[in-house]
Amino acid sequence: MRVLIIGGGGFLGQKLARRLAAAGELAGRAITALTLADLAPPAPVTGRVASQSLALDITDMAATGALIGAGHDVIYHLAAVVSGQAEAEFDLGMAVNLDGARHVFEGARALGAAEGSRPMVIFTSSIAVYGGELPEPIPDWAGLTPTNSYGAQKAAGELMLADYSRKGFLDGRALRLPTISIRPGKPNKAASSFMSSIFREPLQGEPAICPVSPDYTHWFLSPRACIENLVHAATIPDETWGPRRALALPGRTHRIGDMVEAMRRVAGDAPCELIRWQRDPEIESIVLGWKARLDPARALELGFVADASFEDNIRYFLEDDILPASH
């Protein structure tokens, strides 16, 4: 099994790479090659299998085709310009999220034609594809009327992936990820950044600002469960997956105030006191448009998982991202 992770230097790409290297297998087959590609060569990972790192800009069609054409069985396409940047730099978002995705799909199509195979392409979409007026909880068959460019580009990518799959060019699977929290590392410019930083910073003794009211409610998944779902996506037989190639991953609806109480139960009062509550109308104007309630019936049926509680998210962060570094 030859596995390629495009966007392998990012937050989820690195976690997925470590998970696959440690297991040494995917979908019951031994991993014989694990290639990580990103704008800069990603940090290599080791385990039962060692990764190989390459630089790739997916806006370069020829380079993308050449890298993919080298031969892979499963391609995780995680590379993206995230929401805030895609909104601020429209043409960059189109080039990476739409054209870049198409270059990846075209590369897989050419590889499949050359090898007589149907490469599996696992594409990370987002709940940003949902927007506007929708029944809630959002059913699997709801229409996509994204209210930001990132969501529109992901939704168009889903449509292409589904059509390439229907044509038999590849075996595409698109997962609409919830907001992944707690994201380790530094705050970024995403409007959702606080949804990780109000836990991440206080759990490390640093202050943080919460720009929304404790009543703000949103749809979440832990990085650990997200990675398990990315792995699970590769194990589902094609017939079981069926003609609908995109699905919303399971998640949990949490109220910010309740998430802070979950942190209190796991880590005591001290971190909670490091949060300063200071509403930011600009951030609120963006995040209040986001959807908080989904009904991911199909994903649950196919065996994808959510976290049991936000306490889990807190514990996973401490176990996966804080304790290893302190050793």
Next chain:
Amino acid sequence: MRVLIIGGGGFLGQKLARRLAAAGELAGRAITALTLADLAPPAPVTGRVASQSLALDITDMAATGALIGAGHDVIYHLAAVVSGQAEAEFDLGMAVNLDGARHVFEGARALGAAEGSRPMVIFTSSIAVYGGELPEPIPDWAGLTPTNSYGAQKAAGELMLADYSRKGFLDGRALRLPTISIRPGKPNKAASSFMSSIFREPLQGEPAICPVSPDYTHWFLSPRACIENLVHAATIPDETWGPRRALALPGRTHRIGDMVEAMRRVAGDAPCELIRWQRDPEIESIVLGWKARLDPARALELGFVADASFEDNIRYFLEDDILPASH
């Protein structure tokens, strides 16, 4: 008011051009220029205003930008590779229906930036965007899971048009057209071709084959009502249109057997006897997947219209397409 029709040499493009030339105005403003563009320069039309004809291949980004950049207030984007051909020639469909649409939208964006305007772009989508398992009648907020490449390309075009509109680059309006019947002219290779030819040929004394059972049911609109809706789309204020840029046009659900009886009521027994009923499993396998029942609530609310009965479609064909030619 400067109006451009891309695909102006096609069936609907020519009818729209004649309608606009005859009226001499659109959305209450006098038409000062009416430009028709298509692969070959379209047949010119005259009336209160005379058209100008140009050759344009929308797969050529620079040529598309230059033509649009010459200045227009309303751009009808009707050019497309239709369903059968987009399925058989995948790359051509992607190039015309997806990339071509983007070139048109980019051209309008550049024009808007240069003129300080927000050009109106009216895009003809299709009920081919609907597919798979959907609640019926299909509500306005149903998800798009097209089961053919043409539908996938139209759906992706809708997403881009909505996002370009949200960004303020243009004022986009996408109409999901029902199957337009009766289409004049020659049969084409579309699987839906019989839905016009079993009326068109017999009404002109020629035989025709109906490849489905009289119980086959589908979603229809007459060319005349379609053109009125294309004109109406330009008259609706932006605020009224709202953030959802695409809508399903009204239509009527008809059973083929009932449509033939409608022809009998308008034109007598003779044409009906020219239809040979001979089921074609290949055609049935395609058209049985199409949707027959929609609930176009939003379009009706916005003043778009359907035909009163299929007798209307028959009469319109005789008045608009047969009688003028026999003079």
